[in-house]
Amino acid sequence: MSAPAFEARGLRVALAGREVLHGVDLQVPAGRWMAVVGPNGAGKTTLLKALAQLLPASGDLRMLGRDARTWSARDRALALSWMGQGEGGAADLRAWDVVMLGRLPHQRWLASPSAADVAAAEAAMRETHCWDWRERPLGQLSGGERQRVLLARALAVGAPLLLMDEPLANLDPPHQADWLALVRRLVIQGRTVVSVLHELTIALQADDLLVLQDGRVAHHGPCAERATHEALARVFGGRVHVRAVDGSWVAVLRA
Numbered sequence: 001m002s003a004p005a006f007e008a009r010g011l012r013v014a015l016a017g018r019e020v021l022h023g024v025d026l027q028v029p030a031g032r033w034m035a036v037v038g039p040n041g042a043g044k045t046t047l048l049k050a051l052a053q054l055l056p057a058s059g060d061l062r063m064l065g066r067d068a069r070t071w072s073a074r075d076r077a078l079a080l081s082w083m084g085q086g087e088g089g090a091a092d093l094r095a096w097d098v099v100m101l102g103r104l105p106h107q108r109w110l111a112s113p114s115a116a117d118v119a120a121a122e123a124a125m126r127e128t129h130c131w132d133w134r135e136r137p138l139g140q141l142s143g144g145e146r147q148r149v150l151l152a153r154a155l156a157v158g159a160p161l162l163l164m165d166e167p168l169a170n171l172d173p174p175h176q177a178d179w180l181a182l183v184r185r186l187v188i189q190g191r192t193v194v195s196v197l198h199e200l201t202i203a204l205q206a207d208d209l210l211v212l213q214d215g216r217v218a219h220h221g222p223c224a225e226r227a228t229h230e231a232l233a234r235v236f237g238g239r240v241h242v243r244a245v246d247g248s249w250v251a252v253l254r255a
């Protein structure tokens, strides 16, 4: 059996002198999609950044079976692809250049991109339907178009682990459905996807749901289980109810 994608024990994060993650224990199996959900301020983004080692955390974190502190920056950049909220670099960078940034971990110092780099960037842009505006500056794209460029950059890395914070922000329904299909393909290839999502009906399509509340794990389990649905209802104060509709789980809001 392959090593878990991530194993955290007693993971704690303090921001501006206040602890916001209070000792998270978590195991994320490789080759699955885990969606992270919870109320505003629950610590979803903070946990994702801690898993990506983008902010200082205390406790133990292992990535693909190895202590996260022992990874070199380059090996980590090859293993782990990050898609954050509202990122993307300078507004005057062309979409193509932004996607090529995803290939940097593959390139030697000051070397030109290889044919493999160019092919990976093109494939990623075609997959997320942003190839047609490759020459346009990022700052001239709409929110959803920009989001697809950032998704292409994350894909171009070719990493086994993908962490995405609100990847559906600004995407219209057809592109949300495309994202869902893409994640399923990635998981079939054996990759691990961890995504923070506010769209609960889409989050319920994941393999597993991690439900956070007040900086702690309120529940972690398969999306198909009743206990997971009950945890969702609990952390959202009974305002969410999960139902099966045409074979899929759907989150219904209670006014």
Ligand SMILES: Nc1ncnc2c1ncn2[C@@H]1O[C@H](COP(=O)(O)OP(=O)(O)OP(=O)(O)O)[C@@H](O)[C@H]1O
Binding pocket: 015, 016, 020, 038, 039, 040, 041, 042, 043, 044, 045, 046, 047
């Ligand atoms: N830079 C920061 N400095 C201080 N506190 C912060 C900072 N960023 C976030 N926090 C606090 O940490 C807690 C967790 O924030 P986080 O962004 O992880 O929540 P979240 O679950 O992703 O929320 P949302 O659903 O609103 O995006 C919140 O109480 C927030 O106010």
